[in-house]
Amino acid sequence: MTKPLHLHPDRLFPADPTIRSIARALHASVKDLPIISPHGHTDPRWFAYDEPFANPADLLIVPDHYVFRMLYSQGVKLEDLGIPTKDGSPTASDPRAIWRLLAERYHLFRGTPSRMWLDWVFSDVFGLEVQLEAATADLYYDTIDAALKTPAFRPRALFEQFNIEVIATTEGPLDPLDHHRAIRESGWSGRVVTAYRPDPVIDPEHDGFHRNIEKFGAVSGEDVSTWAGYLRAHQNRRAWFREAGATSTDHGHPSAATANLSRAEAEALYAKVLAGPVTPAEAELFRGQMLTEMARMSIDDGMVLQIHPGVWRNHNAGVMARFGRDKGADIPMATSYVDALKPLLDAFGTDPRLSVILFTLDETSYSRELAPLAGHYPVLRLGPPWWFNDSPEGMRRFREQVTETAGFYNTVGFNDDTRAFLSIPARHDVARRMDCVWLAQLVAEHRIEEDEAFELARALAYDLAKQAYKL
Amino acid sequence: MTKPLHLHPDRLFPADPTIRSIARALHASVKDLPIISPHGHTDPRWFAYDEPFANPADLLIVPDHYVFRMLYSQGVKLEDLGIPTKDGSPTASDPRAIWRLLAERYHLFRGTPSRMWLDWVFSDVFGLEVQLEAATADLYYDTIDAALKTPAFRPRALFEQFNIEVIATTEGPLDPLDHHRAIRESGWSGRVVTAYRPDPVIDPEHDGFHRNIEKFGAVSGEDVSTWAGYLRAHQNRRAWFREAGATSTDHGHPSAATANLSRAEAEALYAKVLAGPVTPAEAELFRGQMLTEMARMSIDDGMVLQIHPGVWRNHNAGVMARFGRDKGADIPMATSYVDALKPLLDAFGTDPRLSVILFTLDETSYSRELAPLAGHYPVLRLGPPWWFNDSPEGMRRFREQVTETAGFYNTVGFNDDTRAFLSIPARHDVARRMDCVWLAQLVAEHRIEEDEAFELARALAYDLAKQAYKL
Amino acid sequence: MTKPLHLHPDRLFPADPTIRSIARALHASVKDLPIISPHGHTDPRWFAYDEPFANPADLLIVPDHYVFRMLYSQGVKLEDLGIPTKDGSPTASDPRAIWRLLAERYHLFRGTPSRMWLDWVFSDVFGLEVQLEAATADLYYDTIDAALKTPAFRPRALFEQFNIEVIATTEGPLDPLDHHRAIRESGWSGRVVTAYRPDPVIDPEHDGFHRNIEKFGAVSGEDVSTWAGYLRAHQNRRAWFREAGATSTDHGHPSAATANLSRAEAEALYAKVLAGPVTPAEAELFRGQMLTEMARMSIDDGMVLQIHPGVWRNHNAGVMARFGRDKGADIPMATSYVDALKPLLDAFGTDPRLSVILFTLDETSYSRELAPLAGHYPVLRLGPPWWFNDSPEGMRRFREQVTETAGFYNTVGFNDDTRAFLSIPARHDVARRMDCVWLAQLVAEHRIEEDEAFELARALAYDLAKQAYKL
Numbered sequence A, B, C: 001m002t003k004p005l006h007l008h009p010d011r012l013f014p015a016d017p018t019i020r021s022i023a024r025a026l027h028a029s030v031k032d033l034p035i036i037s038p039h040g041h042t043d044p045r046w047f048a049y050d051e052p053f054a055n056p057a058d059l060l061i062v063p064d065h066y067v068f069r070m071l072y073s074q075g076v077k078l079e080d081l082g083i084p085t086k087d088g089s090p091t092a093s094d095p096r097a098i099w100r101l102l103a104e105r106y107h108l109f110r111g112t113p114s115r116m117w118l119d120w121v122f123s124d125v126f127g128l129e130v131q132l133e134a135a136t137a138d139l140y141y142d143t144i145d146a147a148l149k150t151p152a153f154r155p156r157a158l159f160e161q162f163n164i165e166v167i168a169t170t171e172g173p174l175d176p177l178d179h180h181r182a183i184r185e186s187g188w189s190g191r192v193v194t195a196y197r198p199d200p201v202i203d204p205e206h207d208g209f210h211r212n213i214e215k216f217g218a219v220s221g222e223d224v225s226t227w228a229g230y231l232r233a234h235q236n237r238r239a240w241f242r243e244a245g246a247t248s249t250d251h252g253h254p255s256a257a258t259a260n261l262s263r264a265e266a267e268a269l270y271a272k273v274l275a276g277p278v279t280p281a282e283a284e285l286f287r288g289q290m291l292t293e294m295a296r297m298s299i300d301d302g303m304v305l306q307i308h309p310g311v312w313r314n315h316n317a318g319v320m321a322r323f324g325r326d327k328g329a330d331i332p333m334a335t336s337y338v339d340a341l342k343p344l345l346d347a348f349g350t351d352p353r354l355s356v357i358l359f360t361l362d363e364t365s366y367s368r369e370l371a372p373l374a375g376h377y378p379v380l381r382l383g384p385p386w387w388f389n390d391s392p393e394g395m396r397r398f399r400e401q402v403t404e405t406a407g408f409y410n411t412v413g414f415n416d417d418t419r420a421f422l423s424i425p426a427r428h429d430v431a432r433r434m435d436c437v438w439l440a441q442l443v444a445e446h447r448i449e450e451d452e453a454f455e456l457a458r459a460l461a462y463d464l465a466k467q468a469y470k471l
Helices: A017-030 A046-047 A056-060 A063-073 A096-106 A112-124 A136-149 A153-163 A178-187 A209-220 A227-243 A261-273 A278-301 A317-323 A340-347 A364-374 A391-406 A421-444 A452-468 B018-029 B044-049 B055-058 B065-073 B095-104 B113-125 B134-148 B155-161 B178-185 B209-220 B227-243 B262-274 B280-301 B317-323 B342-348 B363-372 B391-406 B422-442 B449-470 C017-031 C044-049 C056-060 C065-073 C095-104 C113-125 C134-150 C155-159 C178-185 C208-218 C227-243 C262-275 C280-303 C316-324 C343-350 C364-374 C392-406 C422-442 C450-468
Strands: A033-037 A164-168 A249-250 A304-307 A356-358 A380-381 B033-036 B164-168 B250-252 B304-307 B356-358 B380-382 C035-037 C164-168 C248-251 C304-307 C356-358 C380-382
Touching: A017 A421, A017 A452, A033 A421, A033 A452, A046 A178, A046 A227, A056 A096, A056 A136, A063 A096, A096 A136, A096 B113, A112 A421, A153 A164, A153 A421, A178 B227, A209 A227, A209 C017, A227 A261, A227 A278, A249 A278, A261 A278, A278 A340, A304 B422, A317 B342, A340 C316, A356 A364, A364 A380, A391 A421, A391 B391, A391 C392, A421 A452, A421 C056, B018 B422, B018 B449, B033 B422, B033 B449, B044 B155, B044 B178, B055 B095, B055 B134, B055 C134, B065 B095, B065 B113, B095 B134, B095 C155, B113 B422, B155 B164, B209 B227, B227 B262, B227 B280, B250 B280, B262 B280, B280 B304, B317 C343, B342 C304, B356 B363, B363 B391, B391 B422, B391 C392, B422 B449, C017 C392, C017 C422, C017 C450, C035 C450, C044 C155, C056 C095, C056 C134, C065 C095, C065 C113, C095 C134, C113 C422, C155 C422, C208 C227, C227 C262, C227 C280, C248 C280, C262 C280, C280 C304, C280 C343, C356 C364, C364 C380, C364 C392, C392 C422, C422 C450
Parallel strands: A033 A164, A249 A304, A304 A356, A356 A380, B033 B164, B250 B304, B304 B356, B356 B380, C035 C164, C248 C304, C304 C356, C356 C380
Antiparallel strands: none
């Protein structure tokens, strides 16, 4: 006995009929706006070569750490999910068997955003009409697998079907951006831009940092053995990225620490970093100094600076040893901004040419630090709820805790921040719904007027992202 | 003019008629399930000897730190509430006078869970039909006092009337567990198990630690002057506790710190601890090492490991000096888990034989740390809202902040965690109601299906506690 | 096409008809109660000399850091808003031009409490019937400017119209309190009292601390070169303030740290502070010691002690250099209370003569630290949501997170804490509405009885503030 799969048109809207009806009207006015995706992790190869996706497991399970971390937390081995190992020792390779592991445990996702995104993909993208469970595993597998072999499910066709106006990928400074060039030269009209994510050459504690620095010198043609040359290499790569459409840089540091050393101090620190090894405090200081250098370069080249701090990456030692980085074991930590950002803000906090977008996984900073900072400093804007907080409750808490002090116009709309390409419309839909719910509540409680809510709904769904990211 | 006491059948359900009606249906499906009470502090003597409770004040005020801390905060002296002093100097001894102090100030409890639990006890257990206030103090006292003298109000009769399937008490390693033996040998069918709480022999800063260690050697028959002997003593007592039904251990440390020292380091630290005095850092390190040792033993003997960290115990110096420990002066502190648990998790975080249940009084860790950790590590589960957060709003925040990242199945149902025996059904009722409210909201907003909500309501009320605690 | 300005009578009430109707009834019962304003920053000169306010910009923009910080965050220069510079270099001086900057950007305030307070002032005080926007800027300016020239808009007339029973201002120990004397001697019946805010002579890191100490000696007639004389100077000034009606002291320290040094240690520390410079740790210790000294003096003279900790004042270096203190750049920080308050509480935490009111900008402390502390210690009470949290959502979070552990009677009603005189009734109205909403929800969910809600609504709107501040 299968159960019908049904995306209710009022999903995520409150039960209260007054609020629901306002939310519905607001949502209707924004649901068909094109998608602006200013920050994410899709693979430019997809759009460059437009090849079909391999199979349901490789598309929806293996690359999605939200999905496999939940299965892993309930005792499924990563080996059995086909997650590749570092040493190349084999793991499960039958995608149908992997798919069944998900299907049999799909109840674990009840109440999670993954469930909502996946159901949207199943229903709206693949036209499935029954729920995923053990009994429907094969039906799902066969339906999705067959669809992926058709032209309508190629990356570019989906991009167009999803009504994406522009999407940003994220690349490191060592990336030659060949795929982006291929996209541009292909004559395809889709707009795919890159973003500059220099962590591998900025973080002395990154795997292979010294090897990266060496390559950084090679790709930039600069002498990175000196501080001045190293900075020029960044300028060189930033210019290269801007040619591939980049309008932003992104920085994923363990903390939000910034620094503003004298030139001599910075030179000495860089020399130490190059010589290695450095202490954790020196690594932190170097990353912090580089945020300030990035801000300085942003003033020159106009790139928006994004800071994504506060994560203990790869926390699970066993998983890191066997499977490597980015395997669902990144855990947020308490993160402070007030002291951390002061050096950068003292240097550039009032410069009208600079724009810094702050993210957090520590929601306690919303009302205590981030809204007060963004509600004052002209250079600061608040990024949307990030990662674990990219969820209905996370979005509700964000607006409740941020709006009264920072208003709406110091926020920047939505980021999907995903490598799960098929879920992008679902993610934007969740964000648009939750923003409309918040606005509808404000209208119903006579805290804003209805015409203001319509203007704001559009700003949050479309305008603010475009403006904030200069897209 | 007395006022009627009325436990509304829809209490705690939202006003919204859609959600209320779903919540009602869900609650009706779980309200008569037996009570699983896997963690608490009732006195095994009650069930062993089935003697009547003494009087209303001794039953409901003197042992309940929720009740007397509120009265104390508003100027009532602990002496006047009959709280016994450390030096045995006399305090109030007329239970009726003590009862009147509560009755006259019962308005102080408006909006608190204590009020909800007490009203349930008054109404459902004692059949009182008017509210407690100065004018009804004597009526209350006489009614309750009379009831306590009847067979229906003996501990075992109440246990059966409350529909308790199993209850766990908490004992220290020095406890001979005589009362548990008496229960087993009595032929009574009620299931009362113990839990192993070794803080008095693990925490070098505990009152009388050295005396405790000495007794620990005596009761276990091991030579606790060596690290190896000390560990064997724990193994011995754990086995003893398992025979008395224990399926879990519990650890109430000031922080969640764990450690994983080499054998030589651990031996040296234990020698230092035995020699005493130790620095606060050494005490912290020893407690942390012992959490990891307890995890190691749990892998062998299957006991579930509970961690209840983050409390400044006995914060009020004056109260501690005059009345001793556990007098309502325990205050939570900011508690971090990500760094603290790493040594234990590095050692055993993926071992399928281990199960660790985490608690917190620092709600900021729900969405930031605990849900991400439990949504990844196979050994971790999240305990229910604890202590001050064992309340309607606390339960709501828990589900809102935990579900999206950890799901429902990484949580373990409800703990009443109380020594207030009569309030146990009321506490479970509040938890069941609040979980049904959360589920009803998810259904009303089309975030889960109705049949899923019924399954989840049962899991949260009954199944998950039984499974997680292996009861 | 202008848009009507409309303060809806149900504003801030939830959409749900059951809760709304209870909230309405509760609000109707308290909305006309006189205003008790026990803590704020209005200028006593206004009431002493009753001169007309200058113009709309000087009244509503220039002194209101909530208003100009939002405009500044979106690129408006403080110079253009007429904020005076430290060095006296000229800034914008045309109040109409300043007013237009606000009018053109009024949409930035959507969803903020500033918008709610301002609309109330526009509508209820000035009778404006269209919304503020670029097109109505001059209409607004002219209407308000004309009104300010009439007797009904003089400070005393407004005070009476606003139904203020008593208002407290805040002055430093060096203030001769001439304006308060002028008020008392004027024969006017309005009750305006002062409060003792000694930060400038207590905080060694305060601008001009040494100069302040010197003057402190002069105004008190004490020899402040010794610790004993310095303490006597405080006693002298406190007595002087009590004669001007003060019933409270107030302390705005970077943290909540307290200390309880021996006399010899305190003398030595004071000598160091006087000699200067001191380390940050010594400054912190001195401030902490002075909180304990203030508590000791409160036991003698009955003044209520308010602690407002946890702010990084004047965070923006550029703004501080050009415009000085208090320019909207104060940013909250994580603040802990459990360890910080222990020395003071160990000394005086159970003294029935002492009353300490705690504030926070770190909402994480509500449920974790402040409610548990205030629900235990007889001397502690919780101040209302402060500053950025003086907002509908902030008030909702406060009650949700505090009530279950501290109850209602360990809170102290509302503080408007403002220098924006005209907004005072609007602020109290928001607080009364939000408290009624919380109570209405408790009634609708059968968590308290309706008659209790009416009693509590009055207590929160009026009685508790009067009692807690001894007014």
